[in-house]
Amino acid sequence: MLKVAVIGAKGRMGTYVCEAVEGAEDMELVARLDAGDDLAEVIKTAGATHAVDFTTPQTAEANAMAALGAGVHVVVGTTGWTEEAYARVREAAAAAGKSVLIAPNFAISAVLAMKFAAAAAPYFESVEVIEMHHPDKLDAPSGTAIATAKGIAAAREAAGAPALPDNTQTDELGTRGGKVTGVPVHAVRLRGLYASEEVLLGNPGEQLVVRTDCFDRVSFMPGVLLGLRKVADYQGLTIGLDAFLGL
Ligand SMILES: NC(=O)C1=CN([C@@H]2O[C@H](COP(=O)(O)OP(=O)(O)OC[C@H]3O[C@@H](n4cnc5c(N)ncnc54)[C@H](OP(=O)(O)O)[C@@H]3O)[C@@H](O)[C@H]2O)C=CC1
Numbered sequence: 001m002l003k004v005a006v007i008g009a010k011g012r013m014g015t016y017v018c019e020a021v022e023g024a025e026d027m028e029l030v031a032r033l034d035a036g037d038d039l040a041e042v043i044k045t046a047g048a049t050h051a052v053d054f055t056t057p058q059t060a061e062a063n064a065m066a067a068l069g070a071g072v073h074v075v076v077g078t079t080g081w082t083e084e085a086y087a088r089v090r091e092a093a094a095a096a097g098k099s100v101l102i103a104p105n106f107a108i109s110a111v112l113a114m115k116f117a118a119a120a121a122p123y124f125e126s127v128e129v130i131e132m133h134h135p136d137k138l139d140a141p142s143g144t145a146i147a148t149a150k151g152i153a154a155a156r157e158a159a160g161a162p163a164l165p166d167n168t169q170t171d172e173l174g175t176r177g178g179k180v181t182g183v184p185v186h187a188v189r190l191r192g193l194y195a196s197e198e199v200l201l202g203n204p205g206e207q208l209v210v211r212t213d214c215f216d217r218v219s220f221m222p223g224v225l226l227g228l229r230k231v232a233d234y235q236g237l238t239i240g241l242d243a244f245l246g247l
């Protein structure tokens with residue numbers, strides 16, 4: 001039986017995660033943690049084996065460190081990570097002998113969209129990413145868009161694809177988007193939307209669109225439960241759910 005502590009339990013995602021863990025036959029929800037709680041103390045006292053974090057880009061690293069310090073495996077859905085923060089968590093996980101999964105997106109449609117976009121990217125002259133979210137989101141661009149752009153850039157580099165064509169001479173307002181590893185990323189914040197992403201790939205006379213839409217937070221729950229079930233099987237830090245899906 002996995003004994004799970006949920007960090008950010010009162011949040012939009014945390015509420016769903018608590019419900020999903022409570023509904024899983026092989027899991028027990030042993031702690032609900034929020035801002036102001038002594039994470040390490042509560043996690044230890046509750047006898048947790050695993051912690052899940054859905055909090056804020058400003059707090060996720062410290063929370064992961066506290067959970068590792070309390071001796072549990074950690075699954076993180078919070079976005080806004082830097083390469084330096086990944087390195088610090090990788091080191092802490094190795095020192096603690098525990099495993100960590102940090103995944104920018106737990107929805108199968110989004111994980112596959114990232115894979116499909118990377119697979120297609122070397123075959124097109126142009127690629128741009130448009131992510132569209134609810135306006136309560138704290139970070140832009142989304143963690144998913146950053147991971148998508150990095151995957152596209154890596155695939156193009158491995159294939160020896162040339163730089164993306166763009167003859168823009170002036171863009172004082174930054175309307176050509178932010179460049180993530182050279183790939184333009186555009187962020188839309190619109191009431192009524194939840195979480196969508198489109199990757200536009202263009203060649204002379206043709207376009208491919210890879211699109212994922214999450215309409216409800218329930219879409220992330222199978223991935224979060226899978227992450228909890230599998231994280232201990234993978235040593236150290238894993239970034240992205242794709243490894244756990246055999247992708
Ligand atoms: N990987 C994925 O598949 C997904 C990732 N996300 C990411 O998850 C994160 C959370 O999103 P969402 O649930 O919408 O955000 P919310 O703002 O709804 O929830 C965040 C929660 O974290 C709590 N919190 C803040 N600081 C701390 C802290 N130091 N310790 C413990 N709890 C704290 C907040 O409490 P309070 O309000 O009291 O400050 C709040 O309850 C975001 O980074 C988002 O991008 C979202 C969806 C899917």
Ligand SMILES: O=C(O)C1=N[C@H](C(=O)O)C[C@H](O)C1
Pocket residue numbers: 079104105133137138141142143144145194195196
């Ligand atoms: O904040 C959200 O809501 C989401 N955040 C994640 C991200 O930044 O990619 C995943 C999903 O898009 C929902």
